[in-house]
Amino acid sequence: MEIRFENCNNIDSAAIEITPGKLNIKYAINGTGKSTISKALVYSVDDRRNGTSDLKKLRPFKGLENNDSLPEVYGAEGIGSVRVFDEEYTNKYLFLPDELLQGSFDIFIRDSEYERGMEEIDGLTRSIQEMFVANAEIDELVADFNELSASFGKPVKSGIHGASNLSKAFKAGNKIQNVPEEIKEYGEFIQSGENIKWIKWIIDGRVYLDRSDNCPYCVQV
């Protein structure tokens, strides 16, 4: 069928032959009016179907003051729909190296099902807390791990930091468990659960020792 065009952009008058129901390829050098012709055809078909007047967009500059030169398309009355594969189409749908449709993850995948799945995962991570609460022994274990680790003090190149609790407590050996022979008879005090208080008491009491040769506690037996 022949379609004729008048007063579309720079085209005063043109005619093309198209075959209905087939892909019609039109080629020519740049600026000839391929896009204008395809637009004019689409507008005229759409205008007829939708009651719009988009074809007027193609009104030539030289006709702006002249109502005689309005864009017209003849011969397209029998066409129900037109599909144009122009530059815009190829740019949008072809030759995007990685992702044809930009943002396809957000459009197709991040749907309500995905969100629901993520919510379930969120719920599970929160239930981890409950697991720790329900297993007090793990909490204890972590607390003991922390305590022990802290007793090593600041890391040093080799060995244990001299100012660490571990070093202070054990550098001379465990004298609680191994009470030196010469003070063996004090063992039951030294090994009692109150040993810290007892030692403090001994140290504090030393000032009374030099006052007399009697025991400051039991002066008389």
Added chain:
Amino acid sequence: MRASIKNKKEKIAKISDIYEPKTIEYLNKIVQVFNGLNKYFSENTRKLVEQFISNPNGYTDEQVRYLLEVKEQIDSMNKKFQDTNALGFRSLKNVDKIIELLRNQKIDVAYYSHLQSDSTKEKAEIVNIEIDKILEKAGVLQGKINLQKKHIQEVIEENKAEINSFLENAGYRY
């Protein structure tokens, strides 16, 4: 009879020389912590730790090196427990990240030579089960996403090939 303590004074002085309250406090505490951890240690580790904490005299370089090795494993396992606990406070937005994060979070007791015990395994198992639950969920979700992605990719490829061959046949050169 008077209770003369002349000969005792020396001993009393000795006690306050040997024992210092702060030191005893540390010692008591650390012994208590070690005792609490006993059931988590491997049998041999338990023995050697016991030797360390009951040294009559100072510790040796060997003992220190050994203890640092134990500490290193304790810190490493401890971090996993703590990181997993901290998960509860985090809101995870991307399923790929969850999987990446959790894969490292499970505890394989086999790699902790000093912490080979039923108690350790039991605790690690509790944590691992929780992690598995999340991983499973995340895995299913990721599977769905991958299917979807694949489907989209296929549709795109199909269209692309068709349109391109169409245009190519029609004389377009790209």
